[in-house]
Amino acid sequence: MKTLLDHHKFNVVIQRLSHQLLENHPDFANSAIIGIQPRGTLLSDRIVANLNKLLKTKICYGKLDITFYRDDFNSGGQIHIPNKTEIEFSLEDKKVILIDDVLFTGRTVRSAMDALVDFGRPQKVELLTLIDRRYRRELPIQADYVGLVIDSMISQKVKVYWNEKDEKDEVVLIDN
């Protein structure tokens, strides 16, 4: 097991990502943040909290569950139990920032993009991720904002721990 981000660095990286968003979305007037359920929303909660401190305007913020859009529904195994989707505004013509904790094969993001367009046609969709496991993509998808790029083997696991759920902020790489 190897620690990729310890508590201190973890929060510095999230601060940096929040500021990078402000560079491209100075006032968030026509932008919206969408966290992907279940683990991406822990990151998006933090980022939105940061942005709320830095900005005076209210940010359009929603949570998206992609269970019904997965491409492996009938490939056997356990059925996926959905999480809550909360998007109380139209995404029509908005600049949407999708947020997930780990970018791996890209399949989750593909499903999320399919789901997004059911809420309106966004002007633009960007992707923010805390960890980018590069060279492991199965679809042509890249992130616009990345916390940390790592090289890993397919057999390894990246685990992101959140204070809210796991009582610590930490990212580790686990060998199987």
Add this chain to the structure above:
Amino acid sequence: MSLSTKHLLGIKNLTAKDIQLIFETADNFKEVLRRPIKKVPTLRDTTIVNLFFENSTRTRISFELAEKRLGADTINFAASSSSVSKGETLIDTANNILSMKVDMVVMRHSASGAPHFLANHIDAAIINAGDGTNEHPTQALLDGFSIREKLGSLQGKKVAIIGDIMHSRVALSNIYCLKKMGAEVLVAGPPTLIPKHIDALGVHVTYNLQEALAWCDVANVLRIQLERQHMPLFSSLREYSLYYGVTKKHLDALQKEITIMHPGPINRGVELSSDAADGRHSIILQQVENGVAIRMAVLYLLAGKGEDRI
């Protein structure tokens, strides 16, 4: 987590956990139904046949809508316009349809146990959409879901089922569902329309409408099923409505606010007066709306079990 069963034949063989899972999944589908685009692609490679050997408006439309909202391909079959009228057996009809590669069958039949029979003989997930006087599981699930939505939970709630209990599959499924989820159930109606020994299911019985209404938090009023009554069980509809018809007057006379439900179709002025059916106590139209979400949840949870079904 998944359902403990491969078919939905009745509430009788579901666990409380199964029902809870169906409710929670339906919550998510209810949100889908409020989106600008009310459709998800989950079952896009699933084909579902709706086998209706008995008339239906609400249930058939509701199932068909649920299937389409999930992206499934659907085939509709009505017995009246099919080879059944030429004498084909149930198994032959089903097998012929299945050889066209159908994954799920939604079936309504006038014979109790028909879906159980089919489940033993063909290789597809069977969903019972009402079998004779036995069960109507999705109706009970949507009724339970609607009560949960209105009152927060089913635990400890008092539900009166009023009317033709004898011929009602809705009543039996509701009793199973409500009891499993911790609600108290009372059945009310004329003695001729209440089966003997129904108290063995753990329900209270009364023949007095006012008593039932004063006791309950929710009154589920059932239709008088004249088509299933082969001998006169009460003198006249007028007499029935006089003694057992729920009216706004009854509701106004109560010391508390109760909720009125009806599985439809309503015989207005018989078991339920128009001012009660359309008044502020009624959640009849919410029941219909919730029906689509509940059926989406059932289809979703059963469709994923295709791999290990025998």
